[in-house]
Amino acid sequence: MPKSIDPKRVRVAFLALALLAGAGAPAFAEGTTALAVLDGAVRHSLELSEATLRAVPKTTLDVDFATGKGRETGRYAGALLWTLVEQADLVNEAGKNAVLRHTLLVTGRDGYAVSLSIGELDPHYAGKDVILAYEGGTPPVSPTNLRLVVPGDAHGGRSVRDVVRIEVK
Ligand SMILES: Nc1nc2c(c(=O)[nH]1)N[C@H]1C(S)=C(S)[C@@H](COP(=O)(O)O)O[C@H]1N2
Numbered sequence: 003m004p005k006s007i008d009p010k011r012v013r014v015a016f017l018a019l020a021l022l023a024g025a026g027a028p029a030f031a032e033g034t035t036a037l038a039v040l041d042g043a044v045r046h047s048l049e050l051s052e053a054t055l056r057a058v059p060k061t062t063l064d065v066d067f068a069t070g071k072g073r074e075t076g077r078y079a080g081a082l083l084w085t086l087v088e089q090a091d092l093v094n095e096a097g098k099n100a101v102l103r104h105t106l107l108v109t110g111r112d113g114y115a116v117s118l119s120i121g122e123l124d125p126h127y128a129g130k131d132v133i134l135a136y137e138g139g140t141p142p143v144s145p146t147n148l149r150l151v152v153p154g155d156a157h158g159g160r161s162v163r164d165v166v167r168i169e170v171k
C-alpha cells in the first residue's frame with residue numbers, strides 16, 4: 003500500500019518548485035501571457051504581452067547585418083519601442099535636457115544585454131525606428147520570442163534575441 007499523500011504538502015512542494023523555476027525571471031500576474039517587461043525609470047511598468055505589442059504602431063524593417071556566421075538578411079515586423087517608452091512614461095531627473103540621460107538596457111533570456119540611448123529613439127533627436135519584433139526573421143520571432151531590431155546596424159550585435167527585459171535607466 004502506498005503511503006497516503008497529504009494534499010497540503012503537495013501544494014507546498016509545487017509552490018516551492020514554481021518559485022525556484024521563476025527565480026530571476028520577471029514576475030507576472032497569473033493568466034497573463036507577457037514574457038517581457040519594460041520597467042525602471044518609468045511611471046508605469048509595462049508587461050509586453052501580445053496585446054500590448056499589437057496595440058502600438060506596427061513597423062516593418064529589412065535587416066542586412068554581419069554576424070560571426072556570415073551576413074544575415076531578412077525582414078522583421080514589430081512594435082515601435084519609442085511608443086512603448088512613451089506609454090510607460092519616463093521619469094526624468096531635474097536639469098537641462100535630462101530626458102537625454104536615459105538609456106535602455108535590453109536583455110535576452112540568456113543574459114545577453116545591450117544598451118541604447120534614449121536620444122537614438124526620441125523623434126526630436128535620431129528618431130530611429132527601433133522595434134521589438136514579433137514577426138518575421140529566421141528562425142521566426144513571435145510575441146513570446148521577441149527580437150530587438152535596430153535599423154541600419156552593420157553588425158547583428160544589438161539584435162538581442164528572446165528579449166525578456168527592457169530596463170529604463
Ligand atoms: N540573446 C542573445 N541575442 C543575441 C546574441 C546572443 O548571444 N544572445 N548575439 C548577438 C550577436 S553578437 C549577433 S551577431 C546576432 C547573431 O544573430 P543570429 O543569431 O540571427 O545569427 O545576434 C545577437 N543577439
Ligand SMILES: [Mo]
Pocket residue numbers: 068069070158159
Ligand atoms: Mo556577433
